[in-house]
Amino acid sequence: MAIRLLIxxxxxxxxxxxxxxxxxxxxxxxxxxxxxxxxxxxATPELLAQTRAEFGTDRPLIVQYFDWAFGLPFxxxxxxxxxxxxxxPLVLDRVQVSLILVVLAMIVALLIAIPFGTYAAVKHRxxxxxxxxxxxxxxxxxxxxxxxxxxxxVFAVGLGWFPANGWTPPGEDFGDFLSRVFLPxxxxxxxxxxxxxxxxxxxxxxxMSEDYLRTARAKGLGKLxxxxxxxLRNASIPVLTVTSVQLAALIIGAVVIExxxxxxxxxxxxxxxxxxxxxxxxxxxVMVLVAITLIINLVVDVLYTVLDPRIRKKA
Amino acid sequence: MRLSKNYGRAxxxxxxxxxxxxxxxxxxxxxxxxxxxxxxxxxVALTGEPVNLDFTTTAxxxxxxxxxxxxxxxxxxxxxxxxxxxxxAESWELSExxxxxxxxxxxxxxxxxxxxFTAEDVKFSIERVQSDAWVSSLKAKMDVVxxxxxxxxxxxxxxxxxxxxxxxxxxxxxxxxxxxxxxxDDLANTAIGTGPYAxxxxxxxxxxxxxxxxxxxxxxxxxxxxSLRYFADAVATTNALQSGDVDVVYNMQAPxxxxxxxxxxxxxxxxxxSNGEIVxxxxxxxxxxxxxxxxxAVMHAIDRQxxxxxxxxxxxTVVGGPVPPTDPYYEDLNDVYPYDPAKAKELLKEAGxxxxxxxxxxxxxxxxxxxxxxxxxxxxxxxxxxxxESSEFPAVWLDEVFTKQDYQMSVVLAVxxxxxxxxxxxxxxxxxxxxxxxxxxxxxxxAADEAxxxxxxxxxxRTIVDDAAANVLxxxxxxxxxxxxxxxxxxxxxxxxxxxxxxxxx
Numbered sequence: 001m002a003i004r005l006l007i008x009x010x011x012x013x014x015x016x017x018x019x020x021x022x023x024x025x026x027x028x029x030x031x032x033x034x035x036x037x038x039x040x041x042x043a044t045p046e047l048l049a050q051t052r053a054e055f056g057t058d059r060p061l062i063v064q065y066f067d068w069a070f071g072l073p074f075x076x077x078x079x080x081x082x083x084x085x086x087x088x089p090l091v092l093d094r095v096q097v098s099l100i101l102v103v104l105a106m107i108v109a110l111l112i113a114i115p116f117g118t119y120a121a122v123k124h125r126x127x128x129x130x131x132x133x134x135x136x137x138x139x140x141x142x143x144x145x146x147x148x149x150x151x152x153x154v155f156a157v158g159l160g161w162f163p164a165n166g167w168t169p170p171g172e173d174f175g176d177f178l179s180r181v182f183l184p185x186x187x188x189x190x191x192x193x194x195x196x197x198x199x200x201x202x203x204x205x206x207x208m209s210e211d212y213l214r215t216a217r218a219k220g221l222g223k224l225x226x227x228x229x230x231x232l233r234n235a236s237i238p239v240l241t242v243t244s245v246q247l248a249a250l251i252i253g254a255v256v257i258e259x260x261x262x263x264x265x266x267x268x269x270x271x272x273x274x275x276x277x278x279x280x281x282x283x284x285x286v287m288v289l290v291a292i293t294l295i296i297n298l299v300v301d302v303l304y305t306v307l308d309p310r311i312r313k314k315a
Numbered sequence: 316m317r318l319s320k321n322y323g324r325a326x327x328x329x330x331x332x333x334x335x336x337x338x339x340x341x342x343x344x345x346x347x348x349x350x351x352x353x354x355x356x357x358x359v360a361l362t363g364e365p366v367n368l369d370f371t372t373t374a375x376x377x378x379x380x381x382x383x384x385x386x387x388x389x390x391x392x393x394x395x396x397x398x399x400x401x402x403x404a405e406s407w408e409l410s411e412x413x414x415x416x417x418x419x420x421x422x423x424x425x426x427x428x429x430x431x432f433t434a435e436d437v438k439f440s441i442e443r444v445q446s447d448a449w450v451s452s453l454k455a456k457m458d459v460v461x462x463x464x465x466x467x468x469x470x471x472x473x474x475x476x477x478x479x480x481x482x483x484x485x486x487x488x489x490x491x492x493x494x495x496x497x498x499x500d501d502l503a504n505t506a507i508g509t510g511p512y513a514x515x516x517x518x519x520x521x522x523x524x525x526x527x528x529x530x531x532x533x534x535x536x537x538x539x540x541x542s543l544r545y546f547a548d549a550v551a552t553t554n555a556l557q558s559g560d561v562d563v564v565y566n567m568q569a570p571x572x573x574x575x576x577x578x579x580x581x582x583x584x585x586x587x588x589s590n591g592e593i594v595x596x597x598x599x600x601x602x603x604x605x606x607x608x609x610x611x612a613v614m615h616a617i618d619r620q621x622x623x624x625x626x627x628x629x630x631x632t633v634v635g636g637p638v639p640p641t642d643p644y645y646e647d648l649n650d651v652y653p654y655d656p657a658k659a660k661e662l663l664k665e666a667g668x669x670x671x672x673x674x675x676x677x678x679x680x681x682x683x684x685x686x687x688x689x690x691x692x693x694x695x696x697x698x699x700x701x702x703x704e705s706s707e708f709p710a711v712w713l714d715e716v717f718t719k720q721d722y723q724m725s726v727v728l729a730v731x732x733x734x735x736x737x738x739x740x741x742x743x744x745x746x747x748x749x750x751x752x753x754x755x756x757x758x759x760x761x762a763a764d765e766a767x768x769x770x771x772x773x774x775x776x777r778t779i780v781d782d783a784a785a786n787v788l789x790x791x792x793x794x795x796x797x798x799x800x801x802x803x804x805x806x807x808x809x810x811x812x813x814x815x816x817x818x819x820x821x
Contacts, residue, residue: 032710036718040374040709041731042452043718050450082366082373083519084503090519156558164554166544167521262551264520271547272520276366277710 008301012294019290020069020283027279028061034081034277055081057279068280077284082276087284091269095288097167098258098265102250104181105188109250110243112193117200118232122223124205133201139194144253148187148260155183165262184261188253192246199242200235207231237307244300248293354820355539357801359813360552360561362568364520364545369502370489371443372450376730376811379489381523381543383812386427387508389491390418390437391483392814393732395807397641399487403432403509413478413764414461420469424532426495427513432532434471438463440494441473448499456485479761480768481733488732488810511536511816521545525815537803537819549681553796556582562801565813567794568681570628576796583799586630587806590639590732591791593631593682595690596716596725599784600747603673604723608666610783614652615659616697617690623789626685631789636780637735639790641809643765644772651780659697675701676716676725678708683726686788690726717745728791732810735772739779748784 035051036043043051052058056067068078077087116132123129156164162183168176207213208227216226255267262268266285273281363377370378384392390404401407404418424432443449444457459479464472475482485491498507506514511533512525522544527536544561546552549569553576555561566589567573576582597604597613604610623631632640635648663669677687691701701724706712716722722745731737740750740757753775760771793808803817 030710032707032714033718036713037709038373039451041713041717041729042374044452047450047452084367084369084372093519152554157554160558162558163560164558165546165551166555166560259547260551262521262546262555264518268520268547272364275710 004305005302008298012298015294016287016290017069020072020287021065023283023286023290024065024068027283030277032277033057034279037277038081068283072284072287078280080273080278080281082273082278082281087281091266091281091284091288094264094266094269094285097169097263098251098254098267100170101181101184101188101254101257101263101265102247104185105192105250105254106243106247108185108189109192109196109246112189113196113200116193117197118204118227120197120201121204121208122227124201132197136194136197136201139191140198142191142194144187144191145256145260147191148184148257151183151187152260165260167261167263167265180261184257184263187260188250188257191253192250195246196239196242200239203235203238204231206238207235210234233307237304240300240303240307244296247296251289251292356542357538357540357563357815357818357820358542358544358561359815359818360544360546360555360564361813362546362549362552362566365523367503368506368514368517370451370492371448371502373503374451379811380813382506382508382510383489383492383810384510384814384816385512385525385541385812386506386510386514387489387492387494388510389486389488389493390420391487391491392812393484393487393810395805395809397643397809399483402487403493413762414476415472415474416483417466417470417472420471421532422469424509425530426498426507426509427528428495428498428507429530430495430497432493432495432509433468434465436493436495437471437473438465439496440492443494443499444490453490456482456490477762480763480765481736481761484733488812512541515540534816536816538815541815541818556796556798563795563797563804563818565793565795565804566808567796570630570792570794573628573794573796581799583795583797583801585795585797585804585806587793587795587808588632588640589730589791589793589808590641590734590810591728591730591808592637592639592734593686593788593791594637594727594729594738594746595686595786595788596722596727596746597783597785598720598723598745598747599749600720601723603666603668603671606666606668607783608662609668609671610786611652612659612662612666612668612697613694613699614783614786615655615662616699617693617786617788618654619649619786619788621654621693622686622689625689627682627789627792630792630794632792633789634787636776637729637738637785637787638776641807642733642735644769644776646773646776648777648780651777652783656697663698669698671699673699673701673723674704676704676706676712676722678706678712678716678725678727680708680728682728682791683708686726690788720745720747726788730791730811735776735779739784746785748779748782752782753778 034055034057035048039047039051056064071078075088077091079085080087120129120132152164155161163180166180168180170177208231213226213231216230217223221229254265255270258265258267259271266289270282270285273285365377365381367373368378368382388403390402391399392402394400403421403424405421407416407418409416420434426432441457441460441463444454459475459477459482461474461476466472493509495507511527511531513528514523515526516524522542525541527539549567549572552564553572556564573584576584597610599605619633623629623633633649634640635651638645675687675691677683687703691703694701706715716725729738736757738744738746739748740753742748742750756771756775760768760775763771793806795804795806797804800821802819802821805814
């Protein structure tokens with residue numbers, strides 16, 4: 001188990017370092033000079049040179065890379081070309097917003113997926129089970145942003161039940177927070193819930209065909225009872241895998257949803273920073289997203305071993 | 316197993332609870348906002364958030380739009396008709412030689428940090444523009460100032476190197492903003508001015524909250540608090556207006572969304588003018604547009620009214636030259652190049668440029684994309700085959716078109732106020748116009764008296780138009796959609812400032 005954890009940690013560090021190199025190089029290949037954009041149409045050659053020196057974009061690439069990459073683990077992301085302020089506190093602000101959104105959406109998605117997926121599996125020959133599986137198929141095909149736009153058109157503009165967009169931190173006004181977070185979370189969770197429903201359904205169906213479940217039923221347990229007592233723990237492992245993968249996908253989906261609902265999270269920050277060629281901010285936000293994804297993988301791996309003793313023994 | 320069951324139950328309870336809470340707050344929140352807050356607060360939707368609060372080092376219109384007139388004030392201001400009006404200066408006198416302005420300052424004006432506004436602050440502010448503290452080439456507008464002399468606490472004399480009509484106007488824009496020496500330490504985050512509002516909160520990525528100052532020297536503004544909310548796209552702004560989250564959508568960027576507001580009693584739609592010219596630029600240094608006849612052919616080939624009607628739903632003013640109607644030397648120049656495809660073909664034939672193939676670099680902005688389609692089809696009718704190449708704005712466009720001047724034709728919105736000379740009196744500017752014909756005339760006009768300024772500048776502008784230096788398709792409208800009960804919205808956008816002081820409720 002300890003070795004397994006060490007291997008995982010080593011993989012984490014290597015992947016993270018490789019990502020810093022890739023992200024850094026990629027940002028340097030996209031056209032556009034940050035100093036030129038900061039100064040706009042009123043730039044003069046002297047001002048441009050002065051601004052490049054101030055940004056440090058006139059230094060050799062390797063120096064720029066090490067300066068940035070070695071600050072990252074210590075929480076020093078550098079200074080934004082655009083706001084001319086430390087990037088880390090700004091990113092930290094935005095991370096909180098995005099995480100609230102993503103975690104709420106995942107909770108709601110699981111609350112949709114687990115009961116409906118299980119039901120669709122148990123009743124997979126009944127019309128009701130087929131209908132649920134059909135709806136989930138439809139949900140998988142809907143992109144997040146479309147779900148978002150549709151929800152805004154119906155519930156905000158049409159019915160006026162919720163604000164169309166905007167964000168209030170939960171600590172400031174909890175009621176307002178809930179009313180503003182409801183539609184974006186629903187937009188993310190409905191699509192995610194549909195995807196997960198399908199996985200839960202197939203996982204449960206697989207478990208239902210296992211011998212030990214047949215044995216349990218032979219001992220007189222009902223279909224559902226047998227499933228709950230003996231099957232769900234096993235079915236949860238493939239679902240956990242998918243959930244972790246989908247959590248990463250959800251973070252990407254949130255980038256778009258934040259734009260639709262004008263939410264000041266990492267996604268909005270990333271898009272603005274790309275437009276302004278605020279290179280250090282883009283790099284840092286991407287690395288935060290990479291780190292979150294890697295951490296999720298790490299945690300899931302640990303959870304596996306807790307859930308399934310067989311994996312623990314193998315390692 | 317039991318554990319996860321409990322978690323599940325807890326989550327269901329939490330969700331149900333939050334749903335009911337949501338329903339409550341959505342219901343009651345709306346009514347309280349209508350009843351209590353409406354008369355003292357206004358929320359304005361804008362596009363493009365300021366990246367920081369310091370326009371002395373950062374380009375772009377977003378910062379002065381939020382701060383000028385509201386937080387910062389100048390000695391003079393530019394009113395809705397484009398006229399210069401007194402503000403922090405009660406009055407001023409101009410010397411015989413037109414070089415020395417003696418301003419009499421308003422008494423009792425204070426900065427939001429409590430400091431009194433005095434003649435020393437005027438000297439400090441003007442000299443600061445000339446120093447290295449300002450990193451913006453707009454600072455060149457202050458080059459004409461020779462010296463600033465403090466006559467008394469309330470009197471200051473500014474002596475120019477040569478007479479300049481442009482200078483006093485510029486003092487009503489952001490270069491004329493008055494600062495307190497102890498208030499410039501952290502301009503990027505803290506704005507301290509003499510204006511009617513102070514910044515109460517700045518929620519990055521979201522909004523700037525302004526609160527009316529109790530100790531403001533002038534009349535109290537119409538609302539106690541004004542919130543500027545920033546949106547990335549136009550659909551989000553109109554959604555917010557329709558769901559009652561914002562009261563005013565200023566400078567609407569999508570006229571096609573207006574149909575649901577026009578004719579609805581709950582809303583008002585205003586069309587004001589702006590300083591912005593939609594410029595169809597032709598690289599004067601590059602073939603085929605280095606030939607004046609080809610440029611003139613483009614002028615005749617394009618039906619500018621049809622461009623406005625098709626691309627921007629008829630909103631916008633067709634003027635025929637690079638000067639908006641609010642400038643003193645404006646004149647209607649539509650007759651110089653009437654829409655005449657036959658004449659265009661003739662000119663192209665004369666220039667030996669029939670069946671031209673050109674590249675049309677279109678920045679990724681809504682107005683540019685909308686305009687490009689119809690321009691291409693009209694050019695095709697006279698035998699100019701334009702291939703559209705999309706260019707990310709601002710990053711790629713600034714680099715390729717503006718800096719490297721590697722383009723043939725482009726289209727861009729030029730928003731700076733009184734920018735005709737900035738665009739055409741500089742051969743290094745991306746348009747590449749040879750300014751030898753206008754250089755002296757422009758300098759003479761600036762140094763002349765007011766009447767001489769107007770006629771001199773008209774002469775300059777006519778020369779530019781005769782040379783077909785660029786095709787100004789239309790003056791960008793300032794479209795405002797608002798709750799029908801909001802009053803005092805400055806529909807004309809004459810300088811960068813969005814003056815909130817007169818906004819109120821019926």
